[in-house]
Amino acid sequence: MTLAHIAAKQPLVHCMTNTVVTNFTANGLLAIGASPIMADAMEEAAHITSIADALLINIGTIQAHTVEAMHAAMKSAKAHHKPVVLDPVGAGASRYRIETVRALLTHGVTLIRGNAGELAAIAGVTWSAKGVDGGDGEADVAHIAKTVAKAHRCIVVITGEEDVVTDGETVIHVAGGNAQVTRITGSGCLLSAIVAALLASCDGxxxxxxxxxxxxxxxxxxxxxxxxxxxxxxLDALQQLSEVDV
Structure with missing residues (x-):
């Protein structure tokens, strides 16, 4: 019934996301009954966050001015008790990205959603990642997720062939899916936005x-x-599931 929660609440999600996926993310949220708003100007980021129901921070195409706006938005989210989802896209691809992620995490987040390589970078675990792709590593994915969840007092979702969800203690594995979804841009970014919509719509x-x-x-x-x-x-399948779920 999770999509039903979103459809019933119709939350407004402030998506500070990357330029590659803005359209796909907006259409995906609309398909399930949520409303997207995307504002990354420093002059309005904090205000938009204060009137939204949840905040998504996605570092896919960050620049200095967008990072500054993200910090302002996260401060606003904390002040107004809004859930925050962080998508650390390609966190291990460069020093700038991982340093940005670490700085953003100082504000506190509700949930981190990423692939194994991104969460390994946050945990400081050796992992062979290729750009923003998950890559390969020998560390236990569930252990990485629990480590990050405990360190940052948040929920962690690692997505892949089998998803892992944890609060640092309990771990849930979710199997299934279709590898074809990895051939399109923005499926993970959209999922992060939908998770933000969920957190705004129920207990999470x-x-x-x-x-x-x-x-x-x-x-x-x-x-x-x-x-x-x-x-x-x-997107059609998401809307169909949302309507059936309702």
Whole structure:
């Protein structure tokens, strides 16, 4: 019933996300009944966050001025008790990215959603990542997730062939999905935005988050076609699941 929570609440999600995925993210939120707003100007970031129901911070295409605005938005979210989801895209790809992530984390977040390579970078674990892709490593993914969750007192979601959700103590694994979803840009970024919408719509328990991840994987299975068509049918599948869930 997690998509039903979102459809019923119709939350406004402030998405400070990367330029590659803005359209896909906005359309994905609209498909499930949420409302996106995207404001990364320093002059309005804090105010928009104060009137939104949740904040998404995605570092995919960060620049100095957007990082400054993200800090202002996160301070506003903390002051107004709004849930914050951090998507540390490519955190291990450069020193600038990981230093930015560490600085943003000082404000506190509700949830971190990323792939194994990104969370390994935050945990300081050796991992062979390729740009923003998850890459490969020998460390235990659940252990990495628990380490980061405990260190930052938040929920951690690591997505991949099998998703991992943890609060640092309890761990839930979510299997399923379709590898074709990795062939389109923005599927992970959209998921982070939808998780933010969920946190604005219900208690945000581990079980609710895991159920949402299962629905997202179900949409990936229900979509079809090659990359171009698949991206469109994936949004269709999300909307269909949302309406059925309601």
């Amino acid at each position: 328990t581990l079980e609710q988050i895991a159920a949402l991840l299962a629905q997202y994987k179900e949409a990936a299975v229900n979509a079809n076609g090659f990359a171009g068509t698949y991206a469109v049918t994936f």
